[in-house]
Amino acid sequence: xxxxxxxxxxxxxxxxxxxxxxxxxxxxxxxxxxxxxxxxxxxxxxxxxxxxxxxxxxxxxxxxxxxxxxxxxxxxxxxxxxxxxxxxxxxxxxxxxxxxxxxxxxxxxxxxxxxxxxxxxxxxxxxxxxxxxxxxxxxxxxxxxxxxxxxxxxxxxxxxxxxxxxxxxxxxxxxxxxxxxxxxxxxxxxxxxxxxxxxxxxxxxxxxxxxxxxxxxxxxxxxxxxxxxxxxxxxxxxxxxxxxxxxxxxxxxxxxxxxxxxxxxxxxxxxxxxxxxxxxxxxxxxxxxxxxxxxxxxxxxxxxxxxxxxxxxxxxxxxxxxxxxxx
Amino acid sequence: xxxxxxxxxxxxxxxxxxxxxxxxxxxxxxxxxxxxxxxxxxxxxxxxxxxxxxxxxxxxxxxxxxxxxxxxxxxxxxxxxxxxxxxxxxxxxxxxxxxxxxxxxxxxxxxxxxxxxxxxxxxxxxxxxxxxxxxxxxxxxxxxxxxxxxxxxxxxxxxxxxxxxxxxxxxxxxxxxxxxxxxxxxxxxxxxxxxxxxxxxxxxxxxxxxxxxxxxxxxxxxxxxxxxxxxxxxxxxxxxxxxxxxxxxxxxxxxxxxxxxxxxxxxxxxxxxxxxxxxxxxxxxxxxxxxxxxxxxxxxxxxxxxxxxxxx
Numbered sequence: 001x002x003x004x005x006x007x008x009x010x011x012x013x014x015x016x017x018x019x020x021x022x023x024x025x026x027x028x029x030x031x032x033x034x035x036x037x038x039x040x041x042x043x044x045x046x047x048x049x050x051x052x053x054x055x056x057x058x059x060x061x062x063x064x065x066x067x068x069x070x071x072x073x074x075x076x077x078x079x080x081x082x083x084x085x086x087x088x089x090x091x092x093x094x095x096x097x098x099x100x101x102x103x104x105x106x107x108x109x110x111x112x113x114x115x116x117x118x119x120x121x122x123x124x125x126x127x128x129x130x131x132x133x134x135x136x137x138x139x140x141x142x143x144x145x146x147x148x149x150x151x152x153x154x155x156x157x158x159x160x161x162x163x164x165x166x167x168x169x170x171x172x173x174x175x176x177x178x179x180x181x182x183x184x185x186x187x188x189x190x191x192x193x194x195x196x197x198x199x200x201x202x203x204x205x206x207x208x209x210x211x212x213x214x215x216x217x218x219x220x221x222x223x224x225x226x227x228x229x230x231x232x233x234x235x236x237x238x239x240x241x242x243x244x245x246x247x248x249x250x251x252x253x254x255x256x257x258x259x260x261x262x263x264x265x266x267x268x269x270x271x272x273x274x275x276x277x278x279x280x281x282x283x284x285x286x287x288x289x290x291x292x293x294x295x296x297x298x299x300x301x302x303x304x305x306x307x308x309x310x311x312x313x314x315x316x317x318x319x320x321x322x323x324x325x326x327x
Numbered sequence: 328x329x330x331x332x333x334x335x336x337x338x339x340x341x342x343x344x345x346x347x348x349x350x351x352x353x354x355x356x357x358x359x360x361x362x363x364x365x366x367x368x369x370x371x372x373x374x375x376x377x378x379x380x381x382x383x384x385x386x387x388x389x390x391x392x393x394x395x396x397x398x399x400x401x402x403x404x405x406x407x408x409x410x411x412x413x414x415x416x417x418x419x420x421x422x423x424x425x426x427x428x429x430x431x432x433x434x435x436x437x438x439x440x441x442x443x444x445x446x447x448x449x450x451x452x453x454x455x456x457x458x459x460x461x462x463x464x465x466x467x468x469x470x471x472x473x474x475x476x477x478x479x480x481x482x483x484x485x486x487x488x489x490x491x492x493x494x495x496x497x498x499x500x501x502x503x504x505x506x507x508x509x510x511x512x513x514x515x516x517x518x519x520x521x522x523x524x525x526x527x528x529x530x531x532x533x534x535x536x537x538x539x540x541x542x543x544x545x546x547x548x549x550x551x552x553x554x555x556x557x558x559x560x561x562x563x564x565x566x567x568x569x570x571x572x573x574x575x576x577x578x579x580x581x582x583x584x585x586x587x588x589x590x591x592x593x594x595x596x597x598x599x600x601x602x603x604x605x606x607x608x609x610x611x612x613x614x615x616x617x618x619x620x621x622x623x624x625x626x627x628x629x630x631x632x633x634x635x636x637x638x639x
Contacts, residue, residue, distance in 0.1 A: 126371060
């Protein structure tokens with residue numbers, strides 16, 4: 001009864017409100033946003049986010065999208081880009097150099113594991129037992145990492161001088177080993193590159209292992225001793241299982257790193273002799289930048305995208321593992 | 328695990344080393360008392376030290392020696408120590424005639440600019456995402472973290488094209504330091520580290536400052552930044568080392584020798600100059616990082632412990 005008697009204008013408003021509640025809410029929130037956005041710090045939020053938005057937008061997000069687009073395009077930077085479907089991928093996959101590069105990169109990664117994986121572990125375990133002057137030991141181990149990588153490669157390139165008077169050949173001469181051709185020889189070139197890369201990187205891994213060794217719970221060693229474990233047994237049954245997480249992480253990181261090896265083959269050998277040291281990244285560089293007539297950017301990005309998918313899968317495993325182990 | 332949290336610490340200083348009673352390693356005190364064990368490990372330590380000196384210090388000392396040894400001596404008997412005396416003039420030639428000084432200054436500019444850009448982007452973004460937290464912060468955070476999965480290789484060509492034709496400004500950035508500085512800022516790992524650090528700062532301090540009437544800018548400048556020195560130190564070490572080490576990217580965008588840093592210039596010098604001057608140039612390029620390392624050893628080794636995580 002009373003509702004009927006109420007003035008129609010109010011009824012109408014109530015009815016319209018009941019009929020379209022969303023509209024009212026939309027109007028309300030928009031009004032509140034507009035009013036409170038500035039007062040609630042919307043402007044200052046944006047000011048603080050601006051450097052990141054500009055830098056990531058221009059130099060990370062946009063190029064990532066662009067890489068995907070360009071891998072399906074033919075571009076020479078002068079005429080407009082044309083979409084060519086899977087042509088770039090087909091071209092890369094039909095390049096016989098690709099398989100040489102994959103093989104070489106795999107060979108580099110394998111040798112790097114053989115040379116470079118056990119050495120830092122052994123060094124770190126030994127160093128963790130040093131009683132006096134531990135700082136000196138870690139500083140010495142880390143020193144090669146501090147040398148700029150370009151300088152390290154150029155220096156070792158001189159060490160690898162193939163003449164009998166070369167630095168390494170002189171040292172080999174002291175112990176009666178005949179001079180080696182080192183990087184001038186297709187068989188010895190890759191191991192020579194890996195030797196330098198291992199020298200340059202091992203110190204960093206040693207420091208990571210040293211940090212991990214200090215976090216092994218001392219009770220475990222105490223418990224092992226109660227059971228009469230020898231030093232070797234303690235290393236085998238306590239230390240190594242406790243380092244398992246770090247060991248797998250450095251393994252994945254090393255594979256990710258060696259898959260992208262560029263500096264060593266580029267500066268030591270330029271991919272030679274006879275393509276014996278051409279790697280995937282070197283091939284990408286050649287596609288894009290080594291042709292004076294203008295690069296084949298499509299092929300270069302297509303190969304980059306394929307490599308990236310492989311690496312992203314590895315990083316995904318890496319992140320899953322770190323997530324599980326960090327607690 | 329390799330992305331450990333760097334927590335804000337309350338007033339623990341360098342000198343106040345906490346002695347942990349539980350601190351021990353694989354070899355126990357009773358193991359150590361056994362003569363055989365001690366003898367073996369003393370010998371092992373000696374061997375280890377010798378190996379580290381030969382491999383860690385050896386090549387660097389050789390470079391230092393060759394920087395002041397005439398070309399013919401280095402070519403004929405590389406392992407001999409100054410058979411025909413020392414020639415300090417070689418270093419002077421490298422510095423003044425080959426103009427390594429230009430590259431030296433360029434290297435410092437490249438590192439300094441990259442460092443500043445990274446600090447600005449990381450602190451402002453970390454502050455906005457962790458403390459101000461607008462509603463869309465989660466999405467932005469995801470977008471930043473997603474770039475961690477994209478290896479730098481993918482960006483090589485498209486980023487190069489961005490530098491040639493930058494959006495909005497219509498001049499190419501090739502042969503300017505901006506081409507190295509600006510892309511250096513797009514470092515997701517920095518933002519991750521800073522955001523985590525800010526997440527662990529006590530919220531009560533922010534609330535107190537806000538009730539005292541501090542706005543977001545004041546809060547950032549007077550409260551958050553002074554508290555974040557440890558994390559800024561870590562990022563600074565990373566930023567400067569990365570800038571000093573980088574080769575491929577500056578090689579692509581800094582084609583003009585007058586703007587090239589040492590790393591880009593040195594390989595091209597090899598064929599153009601005398602061997603002794605070239606080795607002196609290599610030695611000069613090594614001095615700064617070695618001195619930095621010796622001075623800030625603790626910071627270096629601390630960041631190296633985290634170092635694994637940024638290689639991905």
